[in-house]
Amino acid sequence: MIHCMTSFAQSERSALCDTFLEVGPDAPTLSGSWRTRDLAAHLILRERRPDAAIGMFLAPLAGRTDKIQASLAQRPFEELVDTIRSGPPKWNPMALGSIDEAANLGEFFVHHEDVLRGVDPAARRQLDPAEQKALFGVLSRMGMLTLRSCRVGVVADSPGYGRRSLRSPKDEHGNVVMTGEPSEIVLYLFGRGEVADVELDGADHDVAAFRETNLGV
Structure with missing residues (x-):
């Protein structure tokens, strides 16, 4: 199609x-x-x-x-x-x-x-893979807006779609890797982390700092 x-x-x-x-x-x-x-x-x-x-x-x-x-x-x-x-x-x-x-x-x-x-907090759609690909394409631009105050490096990893650095680490921080479908990472970056199906991987202090970052446009 x-x-x-x-x-x-x-x-x-x-x-x-x-x-x-x-x-x-x-x-x-x-x-x-x-x-x-x-x-x-x-x-x-x-x-x-x-x-x-x-x-x-x-x-x-x-x-x-x-x-x-x-x-x-x-x-x-x-x-x-x-x-x-x-x-x-x-x-x-x-x-x-x-x-x-x-x-x-x-x-x-x-x-x-x-x-x-x-x-319905349990609601999940099965998106067209082409739409997932399009959503993956907006992550870098979105990260520039929503991660402005983030001191932690942020990497988006979507198996089947790609891996992309969204933010470089500052000060003594390292990277946190967000793993999930592009749609779920988009939700997380928009400040919907509580409902987004995303796994965070990194040093404990970096993950904690990332969770405390005020996300959203």
């Missing part, structure tokens, strides 16, 4: 929207205290309100971001889901295929799992 380069980001978006409608607006997620309506509002804000989305990265503006997101979350849930399903507006660079895949594959995969595993 031949996949177009945007198919995985788009298929995760579509599947997440289907799952939203299945579980309803008030289902739990792995995104802190957010319910599904809050997560849907977050995704819309991220793509359609750049003036508000900046508060995700600048603490002084976080209050305004939270207020706008809370307002969005009060809209009819089906309307929120339809807006997400329609994709980024044309003025957003993420509307371009290659940027959509780079910016949204990890985002929509993780948030889809946030809902699936938030509702």
